[in-house]
Amino acid sequence: MKKPTLTFYRRLFQLFVAVIFIIVPILNRSDYSAVYGNFLSLHAFGIPLADPLAVLQLTVKNFYLTLDNFIGTLLPLLLAFFLGTVFCSWVCPYGLFSEWTQNLSKRILPKSFKGLPVTRNGFPLKLVVFVVGFILFFIFSTTPILNQLSTAAWYARFFQYLFGQDIISWCFLFLLALLAVEFFAQKRLWCKYVCPQSILIILTKNLNKKRLKIGFDEEKCICKPGYERCEMACHLTLNPKQVNIPREMECSNCGSCVVACNRMGNALSFQFPYGEQYQLGQKLKKLLPGRAVLLKTGIALLVVAGLGTGTYFSVQNIMLSDSRPEIKSALLADKKISWHNSKAEYFELLADGTLICVGGDWPTEGFKGWQWQPVGDNGSFKIIRHSTNPEESEYTIVRVDGKLTGSSHVTLENSHNKEGEVKEVEAGTSEQQTIGIYETLQNNHLEQATSMDSRVILNRYADEVYILDLKVFDQGGKKIKKVLSEGDLITTEGMLTAVHKWINSPVITASEGSPPALPIHTRMELRYHDGRTKKISFITTKSVDRTSEVFEDLWF
Amino acid sequence: MLFKEKFLRPPGARSEKEFLSRCLQCGQCAQVCIFDCITMRRGFNFFMAGTPEINPKKAPCHLCMRCSAICPSDALHDVPIEEVRMGFAVLDQKKCYTWTEYLLCRSCYERCPIKWRAMRLERGEYPIITDECAGCGLCEHVCPADAIVITPTRFQTSSGTREDEA
Numbered sequence: 084m085k086k087p088t089l090t091f092y093r094r095l096f097q098l099f100v101a102v103i104f105i106i107v108p109i110l111n112r113s114d115y116s117a118v119y120g121n122f123l124s125l126h127a128f129g130i131p132l133a134d135p136l137a138v139l140q141l142t143v144k145n146f147y148l149t150l151d152n153f154i155g156t157l158l159p160l161l162l163a164f165f166l167g168t169v170f171c172s173w174v175c176p177y178g179l180f181s182e183w184t185q186n187l188s189k190r191i192l193p194k195s196f197k198g199l200p201v202t203r204n205g206f207p208l209k210l211v212v213f214v215v216g217f218i219l220f221f222i223f224s225t226t227p228i229l230n231q232l233s234t235a236a237w238y239a240r241f242f243q244y245l246f247g248q249d250i251i252s253w254c255f256l257f258l259l260a261l262l263a264v265e266f267f268a269q270k271r272l273w274c275k276y277v278c279p280q281s282i283l284i285i286l287t288k289n290l291n292k293k294r295l296k297i298g299f300d301e302e303k304c305i306c307k308p309g310y311e312r313c314e315m316a317c318h319l320t321l322n323p324k325q326v327n328i329p330r331e332m333e334c335s336n337c338g339s340c341v342v343a344c345n346r347m348g349n350a351l352s353f354q355f356p357y358g359e360q361y362q363l364g365q366k367l368k369k370l371l372p373g374r375a376v377l378l379k380t381g382i383a384l385l386v387v388a389g390l391g392t393g394t395y396f397s398v399q400n401i402m403l404s405d406s407r408p409e410i411k412s413a414l415l416a417d418k419k420i421s422w423h424n425s426k427a428e429y430f431e432l433l434a435d436g437t438l439i440c441v442g443g444d445w446p447t448e449g450f451k452g453w454q455w456q457p458v459g460d461n462g463s464f465k466i467i468r469h470s471t472n473p474e475e476s477e478y479t480i481v482r483v484d485g486k487l488t489g490s491s492h493v494t495l496e497n498s499h500n501k502e503g504e505v506k507e508v509e510a511g512t513s514e515q516q517t518i519g520i521y522e523t524l525q526n527n528h529l530e531q532a533t534s535m536d537s538r539v540i541l542n543r544y545a546d547e548v549y550i551l552d553l554k555v556f557d558q559g560g561k562k563i564k565k566v567l568s569e570g571d572l573i574t575t576e577g578m579l580t581a582v583h584k585w586i587n588s589p590v591i592t593a594s595e596g597s598p599p600a601l602p603i604h605t606r607m608e609l610r611y612h613d614g615r616t617k618k619i620s621f622i623t624t625k626s627v628d629r630t631s632e633v634f635e636d637l638w639f
Numbered sequence: 640m641l642f643k644e645k646f647l648r649p650p651g652a653r654s655e656k657e658f659l660s661r662c663l664q665c666g667q668c669a670q671v672c673i674f675d676c677i678t679m680r681r682g683f684n685f686f687m688a689g690t691p692e693i694n695p696k697k698a699p700c701h702l703c704m705r706c707s708a709i710c711p712s713d714a715l716h717d718v719p720i721e722e723v724r725m726g727f728a729v730l731d732q733k734k735c736y737t738w739t740e741y742l743l744c745r746s747c748y749e750r751c752p753i754k755w756r757a758m759r760l761e762r763g764e765y766p767i768i769t770d771e772c773a774g775c776g777l778c779e780h781v782c783p784a785d786a787i788v789i790t791p792t793r794f795q796t797s798s799g800t801r802e803d804e805a
Contacts, residue, residue: 124665
């Protein structure tokens with residue numbers, strides 16, 4: 084098998100970058116990404132990157148530089164300082180398309196077609212574009228207009244428009260026109276003569292004499308004069324054999340000439356920054372620690388990190404397990420229970436005191452957020468409903484006649500506890516029911532169960548008006564980002580704003596004059612800021628009687 | 640330049656001239672916006688292309704302030720939510736369903752993120768907008784009667800000039 088050449092890896096990286104800028108707007112649209120921006124300014128995993136020219140324009144105009152932009156400019160400039168203008172050959176998507184166009188043109192068009200006979204040095208013209216643009220910007224415009232000449236930014240912006248806003252921007256026509264001109268010229272005109280974005284990195288790389296360069300060994304060269312493979316391979320129509328002339332600063336270290344030369348005499352090679360050619364590599368090698376020292380340090384660090392994380396998690400586990408003592412009640416712990424006329428299909432009593440309501444008025448995936456406690460030894464228990472005010476919690480006592488079995492009778496007593504003061508059981512709030520389901524729980528719904536996040540309630544008001552209420556409570560505040568809801572009666576999309584509570588508006592009227600067809604299916608999707616989504620489906624089978632309530636609010 | 644149109648800038652934007660001279664047109668504010676309300680301007684106007692705008696009719700701003708936090712060049716600077724003045728909501732009492740006694744509607748009041756401070760209900764019914772309005776456009780977005788229009792605080796036109804209207 085042929086060993087992949089440097090050009091193969093370069094194409095791979097260029098394609099990777101080009102694809103990244105297509106994927107990023109799509110990811111951002113689905114509300115999750117760690118990368119934002121285009122080639123003018125970019126945040127990748129918190130690291131800012133910026134186009135040096137764009138930042139220079141802002142800085143000159145405003146005499147003000149933000150830290151983000153400073154770091155963002157420094158990184159590309161440092162890259163250029165050590166490795167030359169590798170941005171143009173390894174990153175820029177326009178460079179990729181331009182090179183492809185040139186290759187295609189050379190392959191399709193007849194050999195006799197020589198293209199536009201321009202071989203002049205491109206840097207002076209670039210400088211003219213740069214200076215003219217800068218003066219125009221400084222005197223006439225308020226916007227950094229040289230940004231509009233960034234072909235890479237236009238490429239990224241096309242996808243920002245397309246996937247971010249569903250708009251097909253016509254800017255790709257501009258890029259296509261440029262590529263068409265370059266196709267017939269067979270020269271990379273824009274990169275060589277116009278692109279002002281490369282000015283600053285070219286100037287920066289010239290500051291460093293010992294950067295990455297192409298080196299030429301005259302003794303090894305075996306090509307006949309006039310048939311130099313390296314010159315044919317160069318996309319920028321340079322002569323790689325003239326190493327130290329001023330035109331060398333146009334070279335973008337793409338390595339095409341080195342690859343071409345490898346098949347011939349191997350006369351061209353990369354001179355690595357501070358490498359052996361510069362006599363500095365030897366000195367650095369002596370300064371650097373040996374392989375054995377590095378290995379030992381690495382192992383020591385790994386051991387310390389492992390121990391640290393281990394301790395951290397074990398401490399956390401101990402703290403967690405201490406917080407929730409298990410309730411040891413053989414009759415009730417890990418049981419599934421329901422009685423006739425209970426609002427849920429059944430209740431799950433978990434050993435850690437969590438109560439999950441499943442089905443019925445609650446979502447079929449389960450509804451978590453309440454607690455239970457055993458009362459006495461015969462299987463009676465207490466359901467504690469915490470309201471939003473922690474000092475005020477309501478509870479229901481499920482009192483069992485005799486010992487709890489699959490057919491015992493239970494009495495429900497509603498009561499509430501306000502400010503630590505226990506009130507007597509209100510008259511008329513107790514009712515007797517028969518147990519429907521009583522069995523041991525195999526799989527609990529704790530994982531899927533929603534917390535106190537959302538509710539769907541069918542309210543029955545006076546004059547047989549049935550209204551469906553969708554409620555979402557943002558417990559900690561600002562955790563839920565979006566609420567999407569749909570169902571038998573609704574196709575709406577609600578959103579949480581800065582409030583902690585969301586109730587659907589406008590009002591959904593299920594029916595007027597007669598009871599609505601039951602059950603009513605409702606599906607809600609909660610989207611959280613941290614990327615989680617929770618899908619809940621509700622099956623409403625009963626209505627809550629509110630006919631006796633008097634509303635002072637004018638809304639009703 | 641050919642036609643004048645008024646548009647909102649994202650919250651925390653500086654004055655129009657300063658904003659334009661700082662905006663890098665990188666589109667990060669539009670990408671970071673989880674409500675997809677910030678859009679990048681397009682067109683052949685080289686002075687405006689790529690700068691962010693908000694159209695509250697399509698998607699209103701929820702004042703989450705992510706955009707001003709991510710802006711690398713400080714064109715949108717961090718201000719507290721209370722001090723955001725993107726624009727000002729103007730309520731046309733002749734169109735409003737509540738003011739015209741057509742029906743009781745509280746769409747705008749229910750949605751206002753700074754209820755009772757930016758928008759109050761006169762006599763418990765009729766919405767009025769106070770000076771604390773941030774101009775986020777939620778009310779314009781939900782208004783069934785199109786009675787509310789957000790006017791940018793700094794009436795901007797596409798040519799970048801300012802008309803200081805009241």
